[in-house]
Amino acid sequence: MDGDAALLVEEEPLDEAKRPEAKEPEAKGSGAKGPDGEEPDGEEPGARRGRHAVRQKERRQRPAWARPAALGALAGLLLAAGLVMRVATPAAGEQAVAANQALIDKEATTKVAGDVSTALAAIFTYSPARVEATERAAADVLDGKAAEDYTRLMAQIKRDVITQQATLTTKVVRAGVVSLTASDARLLVFLDQSATREGKSTGPAVPAQLTVTARLDDGRWRITDITSSKAAR
Structure with a gap:
């Protein structure tokens, strides 16, 4: 009986909660890398060579401008262009100022304004009484x-000025x-004009x-063009 009882105990199934968990074997080549970026020593050499070949292919497929050396060169060109623009802009402004002596x-x-x-x-x-004097001044x-x-x-x-006594x-x-x-100038001039007729305002x-456009002639400025527009003040 004791032997049979012992046999029955050994064959009795264990409770599931108490059953020890089975350990699965570690998969080789899990993707973990060592400090130097290489696969762990446990990985098979063939697998490492395959991944290395894939990485090399990806590098070769990048466009030339996306490669590190090309990007560095492109950044240098952009920086140089930015410097040229920053230098050229003030130069253009300086040329405009130099050309406009005003x-x-x-x-x-x-002098030209006077x-x-x-x-x-x-x-x-x-x-x-001064029509002819005004015409002489204009000719000058x-x-x-x-x-x-x-x-x-x-x-x-002229006839209205005389007959209507207009000033x-x-x-x-x-x-x-x-x-x-x-030798040339362009001005913006504001005037006030008062008129009378037969002595009445x-x-x-x-x-x-x-x-007004003017040209320097023998040391003095002569008017060559006059354009009128309504003044807003």
Whole structure:
């Protein structure tokens, strides 16, 4: 009986909770790498060679510009281009400033503004007794298209100035030199003009705005073109 009882105990199945877990064998080539990036020593040499071949193929398939050496060269080119742009931009600005003497030559700027202001006040101020004097002043300070336009204007208004006893007085409020070179200038001029007819005022002073082109002629500035626009103040 004791032997049979012992046999029965040994053949009795164990409780599942108490059954020891079976250990699975470790898979070779699990993907873990050593400190130097290589597969552990337990990996088979064939598997390592296969992975190395795949990595080499991926490197060869990268476009040339994406490879480290090419990227370094590209970064250098971009940096050089950025430096060129930063250097070229101030240079362009400096050339523009050098060409426009109105920004750097105070004496020349003052002279052209003064000559043009005096000329405009003279040719746009007239009265019945001074029509001929005004025409002579215009011939002295105007040239080119400006002289032609003024001659046509005076031919239209001369008779009215005399018969209606009309007068016009022009005052230059301010003149700004937009651009200036050694021989040419462009200005923006603001005027106030007052008129009378038969001794009576025709109303308050009227503002006017002119864009004037002038050319240096024998040491003085002569007006070559006048464009009028309504002044807004």
